[in-house]
Each structure stands twice: as structure tokens, then as C-alpha cells.
Amino acid sequence: MSSIPSIAGLTNKELFLFECKEPFQEKTLRDETTKNIRSIVFSPKGTYLAYRTDKKAEIIKCADWSVAASINGNIKEMFFSPLDTYFMVWEMFAMTKENPEGKANLHICKSDSGSVVGSFVQKHQTGWEPQWSSDEKLVALQIAGKVLIYEDGKLDRFTHQIQSEKLKSFSISPSPAPAYYFSVFNLGKSGQPSSWKIFKYPEFGQALVSRSSFQADKAAFHWNRRGTNIFTITQTDVDKTGGSYYGKQSLSHGDVKGNSGNMTFSKEGPIHAIAWNPNNWNEWVAVYGHAPAKATLFNAKCEPLFEFGTGAWNSIYYSPDGNYVILAGFGNIAAGQVSVWDARSPRRLGACAAPATTWLQWGPRAECFLTATTYPRLTTGNQYKIWHYTGALLHKRECQDKEQLLYLLWQPGTFPKSELSKPTVRGIEESTPKPTAAYRPPGARNKPSTFTFHEHEAPHKPGESGAAPSKAAIKQKEKREARKARKAEEKAQDPSPPRAAAAAAPRPAFVSTGDPDKDKKIKNINKKLADIEKLKQMKAAGKPLEINQKQKIETEAALLKEIEQLRL
Structure with missing residues (x-):
């Protein structure tokens, strides 16, 4: 494997590769002679790259980009097991005259040879994926209200099962042997609440955690x-209260010791995203609330550690090493604002704007990330960009006429750091987000705006105020500054200290001349005289002045004379 990570891209014309280094030259891996390449996927360890067409899936070894195996079939979905050992493919389930009951359409193959080690019937495209333990000792499939569990790669007979009439989804924890845990979501029967539970394998008779809710039609698990x-986001298909376009959400948590509870946030609104730090089991980030959304760093006990403030965010992307985290807004947030933070001691490192982004992914070295606008999510403006972790744009490539960008993926793996790990790099163009005019529908143009401004909250630690100051606070601050100015002036006029300031020359009080233009000029001159007075106090106190400050003091006499002439 190369010491530099590769990026694989797929367009409607070719499958290409290029290394993350200048001059970012693309190399064709498969051209138009390989027709109808639908998607690509890297194995989790970066050993293989697979692509699928309407007739086959092909596994390529990343060491030399040669073919490792080819699997025939009209394959619609595919992925690798956690250690790259197995390759799963799924075809549409079909019943024919030859097979009136249908035939197996999920196949588990060996990645290095393509040989099939297990085949199953999975009728539905949603939830067809087998789930593996992180060490590949266990693999589980959800089939007809059951979770069937197989051990040690022996797929001819399951060893354990979890059964429930309304079993909707499940998840295996990434914990290593011998402690494996399963989370299971059961849809409630008529008049009964839905629930999610945690079980320790293979003791499925007694749940470690059990949480129930009458307002849950589906669940997403986050270990x-x-x-x-684990955090579990439960959601209804429809919010009957009308508070959300999607469904009513709730967030609950649990751990393998049996502790559990519900999570509430400090701002009302939807839960846009949550993400655990991949290198710190005790920290996670949530983006939540009505726009502008709020982002907070919590510990595993749901105690806030840091407030990122508010922004146009709905997504969270941790770097593979957990050192950096991106807060971004894509999809229905057209501006595509990207904010990069140091997750170790939270502070913002940089920002950029990537409008129309449909895909963002960190590189394996956590030095760069890429953004892409892909087809068919967006049919125009397909392109990809590579960014330094501080937000500097390093490379940009736009699709040509009739060219569509379908996928773009970093090769996973462990790679040595490069010069890009430095905090300062030279970008190819300005990448700082620029303010844009707010969109107004045609019917509202040329009419008074009814928009209500929302104050954005600045980053701060819990206990500190992150909100914008109120009018009363601003007024109090002005009074304090005025008192300080009076005290400084009195001190400067006191002759008792050795370096006391000389008595200030009297500045004419403002009296209206009856001419608005003259009054405006007099007020401006008085401001300049006030600045000169401060400089004179600094000089009397022994502070060194710059040349331009000394020259400003010398203009005092001319300014006083100008005021006298204006009052004539």
C-alpha cells in the first residue's frame, strides 16, 4: 500500500484514482468499455475497492489495483465486513416459474476469492445488511421478526436468536470480545408503547436497559x-402536533451497567445530528434546535462541556483520529457553511463555504477533507473540492459537459503524516464564507420584510453567557466607560504626581449654530479634539507615542481655530 492515501472517483464515463498530493492527477482505472458502473466502496481497512455494474461486482486489491474476485449478478447493494474478510452483495428478490418461492438474494463471500460462504433470502432492501461484531466473531441478520446470530464464520446454522413479533431494528455494539451487546427496537402493539432494550450476548432473557415510548415508530442507534x-433517537413517522415537518423526535441514552434516561436540550426544535468522538468514548456532540441550530459538546453523562454557539448547521463530521470536528450545514441549508474546530481544546480553526455539497468525508490522516456535489442528488454543478483542515482550498475539479460525478471516496487506512499536517498552508483561492443576500420569494419582493432577526450565540463554556448583550447591558457598559474616562481625566489634571499631566486646554462646548452642515463639522472636530486629549494624557503619563500620534497632537491649534471660524 502506498504511503499516500488515494481517492477513488466515479463518473458516468470512468472510474478513476488519484493520490492526495499535488498535482492531483487522475488515473483511469476503468473506462467506458466497462459499462454502467453504478457505485463503488472501499473496505474498512483499505485493502480492497469494489465496484458494481448491472451484471457483476468486482473486487480490486488496493496494493496493486489488480482484480481479486468477480461476482456475477444484478447486484444492487454491497459492502465489506469490519476486518475486510467478507464481502456482502444483495440482489432484488424475485419469484419466477423456475423458483416460485424465490431464491437466495443475499450472498456473503470471501473478499480475497469471491467464494460464497453463505446465502440467505432478504426480501426487503431496507434492513437487509448483516451486522458484524468488530472482531468478526459474530454476524447477525434480521429476518421476519427475528435476529439470527452466527458465530466464527459458520453460516450454515445460527447459534442464538432474538425474537419479537414487532422487532423493527437492531444494532451490535463495537465492543471487543468477550463482551458483546445488542440493542433492539420493538414497535408497540395497539395501545402498547414501543421500546428499545440492551442485551448482553448471549443472555437475551433479561435486558440490561429497557426504555419505552408511545411516540416512536423507528429508532436509530449510536454506540x-x-x-x-448508546444513544437512541426515536421518531414518529408523522408529528401530529404539527411542530415538525418530519416526525416528533426524542433522545434517550443507556449504558451496559444498566443506567439510562432521557436527554433534553437547552433549545427547542429538531435533533439534526449527534456524533461520538471516535477516539474518546466519553465525548459526543449534538446539533439541535430551530434555526439557527445550536451545537454542544457533552460527556457520556450528558453534562455540557463546551458550547459551540449557534450557526447554519445540521451535520457533524469527526476526523478519524477525533482531533477535529466539522460543523456544517448542507441540504436545505443552501449556503453550505463549514466550520472546523479543534476537538481537544475546543476552538475554531477555520471556516469555508461549500454550497450545494451532497457529500463530505475526512481523509484518513485527518489533514484534509473533501466535499462533492454528486449526481443524482444534484443534476448540475457536479464537482469536488479538497480542503485543508483549516479551511484552505487545495484543489478543485469541475465536471465537464455531460459528465456526472456519482461517487468520491477516500481510501481508509493508516498513513504517515505529511506537510499538510502543519496549521498554515497556501490555498488556491479565497475560501472564507461571504455574506449573501437572503432569499425572498417572488411574491414578497419589493415589499416590507417581515423577517425577525435571531441573535447568534457565540462559543463559550457552560456557565458563561454566550448570548448577545441586551440594550440594558450595553447602556451599563457605556456608563462604566464614561466613569473611567472622567477618572482618567481628573487624574491627568492632578498636579501632585511627579508625571502629572498639564491642565487640559479648554475645549469649546457645543452650541448649535443653526446650520446643520456647520454643526456636523463642529461635532467631528470635537471628536478629534477628544482623541488628542487622550493622547496628551498618555504622553504626560510617560507612555511612548508613535509618530502619527505626535503629529495628531500638533493639529490641535488648527482644529480649535477651525471651530472658531465655523461659529462666526
Whole structure:
């Protein structure tokens, strides 16, 4: 494997590769003679790259980009197991005259040879994927209200099962042997609540955690890296209260010690995203609330550690090493604002704007990330960009006429750091987000705006105020500054200290001349005289002045004379 990570891209014309280094030259891996390449996927360890067409899936070895195996079939979905050992493919389930009951359409193959080690019937495209433990000792499939569990790669007979009439989804924790945990979501029967539970394998008779809700039609599970803590987002298909376009959400948590509870946030609104730090099992980030959304760093006990403030965000992307985290807004947030933070001691490192982005992914060295506008999500403006982790744009490539960008993926793996790990690099163009005019529908143009401004909250630690100051606070601050100015003036006029300031020359009080233009000029001159007075106090106190400050003091006499002439 090369010491430099590769990026694989797929367009409607070719499958290409290029290394993450200048001059970013693309190399064709498969051209138009390989027709109808539909998608690509890297194995988790970066050993293989696979692509599928309407007739086959082909596995390529990344060491030399040669073919490792080819699997025939009209394959619609594919992925690799955690250690790259197995390759799963799924075809549409079909019943024919020859097979009136249908035939197996999920095949588990060996990645290095393509040989099939297990085949199953999975009728539905949603939830067809087998789930593996992180060490590949266990693999589980959800089939007809059951979770069937197989051990040690022996797929001819399952060893354990979890059964429920309304079993909707499940998840295996990433914890290493011998402690494996399963989370299971059961849809409630008529008049009964839905529930999610945690079980320790293979003791499925007694749940470690059980949480129930009458407002849950589906669930998404989020385990931390060690597999000891889990967050579950439950959601209804429809929010009957009308508070959300999607469905009513709730967030609950549990751990393998049996602790559990519900999570509430400090701002009302939807839960846009949550993500665990991949290198710190005790930290996670949530983006939540009505626009502008709020982002907060929590520990595993749901205690806030840092407030990122508010922004046009709905996505979270941790770098593979957990050192950096991106807060971004894509999809229905057209501006595509990207904010990069140092996750170790939270502070913002940089920002950029990537409008119309449909895909963002960190590089394996956590030095760069890429953004892409892909087809068919967006049919025009297909392109990709590579960014330094501080937000500097390093490379940009736009699709040509009739060219569509379908996929773009970093090769996973462990690679040595490069010069890009430095905090300062030279970008190819300005990448700082620029303010744009707010969109107004045609019917509202040329009419008074009814928009209500929302104050954006600045980053701060819990306990500190992150909100914008109120009018009363601003007024109090002005009073304090005025008192300080009066005290400084009195001190400067006191002759008792050795370096006391000389008595200030009297400045004419403002009296209206009856001419608005003259009054405006007099006020401006008085401001300049006030600045000169401060400089004179600094000089009397022994502070060194710059040349331009000394020259400003010398203009005092001319300014006083100008005021006298204006009052004539």
C-alpha cells in the first residue's frame, strides 16, 4: 500500500484514482468499455475497492489495483465486513416459474476469492445488511421478526436468536470480545408503547436497559467507540402536533451497567445530528434546535462541556483520529457553511463555504477533507473540492459537459503524516464564507420584510453567557466607560504626581449654530479634539507615542481655530 492515501472517483464515463498530493492527477482505472458502473466502496481497512455494474461486482486489491474476485449478478447493494474478510452483495428478490418461492438474494463471500460462504433470502432492501461484531466473531441478520446470530464464520446454522413479533431494528455494539451487546427496537402493539432494550450476548432473557415510548415508530442507534454507551433517537413517522415537518423526535441514552434516561436540550426544535468522538468514548456532540441550530459538546453523562454557539448547521463530521470536528450545514441549508474546530481544546480553526455539497468525508490522516456535489442528488454543478483542515482550498475539479460525478471516496487506512499536517498552508483561492443576500420569494419582493432577526450565540463554556448583550447591558457598559474616562481625566489634571499631566486646554462646548452642515463639522472636530486629549494624557503619563500620534497632537491649534471660524 502506498504511503499516500488515494481517492477513488466515479463518473458516468470512468472510474478513476488519484493520490492526495499535488498535482492531483487522475488515473483511469476503468473506462467506458466497462459499462454502467453504478457505485463503488472501499473496505474498512483499505485493502480492497469494489465496484458494481448491472451484471457483476468486482473486487480490486488496493496494493496493486489488480482484480481479486468477480461476482456475477444484478447486484444492487454491497459492502465489506469490519476486518475486510467478507464481502456482502444483495440482489432484488424475485419469484419466477423456475423458483416460485424465490431464491437466495443475499450472498456473503470471501473478499480475497469471491467464494460464497453463505446465502440467505432478504426480501426487503431496507434492513437487509448483516451486522458484524468488530472482531468478526459474530454476524447477525434480521429476518421476519427475528435476529439470527452466527458465530466464527459458520453460516450454515445460527447459534442464538432474538425474537419479537414487532422487532423493527437492531444494532451490535463495537465492543471487543468477550463482551458483546445488542440493542433492539420493538414497535408497540395497539395501545402498547414501543421500546428499545440492551442485551448482553448471549443472555437475551433479561435486558440490561429497557426504555419505552408511545411516540416512536423507528429508532436509530449510536454506540460510542468502546461499545459501553448508546444513544437512541426515536421518531414518529408523522408529528401530529404539527411542530415538525418530519416526525416528533426524542433522545434517550443507556449504558451496559444498566443506567439510562432521557436527554433534553437547552433549545427547542429538531435533533439534526449527534456524533461520538471516535477516539474518546466519553465525548459526543449534538446539533439541535430551530434555526439557527445550536451545537454542544457533552460527556457520556450528558453534562455540557463546551458550547459551540449557534450557526447554519445540521451535520457533524469527526476526523478519524477525533482531533477535529466539522460543523456544517448542507441540504436545505443552501449556503453550505463549514466550520472546523479543534476537538481537544475546543476552538475554531477555520471556516469555508461549500454550497450545494451532497457529500463530505475526512481523509484518513485527518489533514484534509473533501466535499462533492454528486449526481443524482444534484443534476448540475457536479464537482469536488479538497480542503485543508483549516479551511484552505487545495484543489478543485469541475465536471465537464455531460459528465456526472456519482461517487468520491477516500481510501481508509493508516498513513504517515505529511506537510499538510502543519496549521498554515497556501490555498488556491479565497475560501472564507461571504455574506449573501437572503432569499425572498417572488411574491414578497419589493415589499416590507417581515423577517425577525435571531441573535447568534457565540462559543463559550457552560456557565458563561454566550448570548448577545441586551440594550440594558450595553447602556451599563457605556456608563462604566464614561466613569473611567472622567477618572482618567481628573487624574491627568492632578498636579501632585511627579508625571502629572498639564491642565487640559479648554475645549469649546457645543452650541448649535443653526446650520446643520456647520454643526456636523463642529461635532467631528470635537471628536478629534477628544482623541488628542487622550493622547496628551498618555504622553504626560510617560507612555511612548508613535509618530502619527505626535503629529495628531500638533493639529490641535488648527482644529480649535477651525471651530472658531465655523461659529462666526
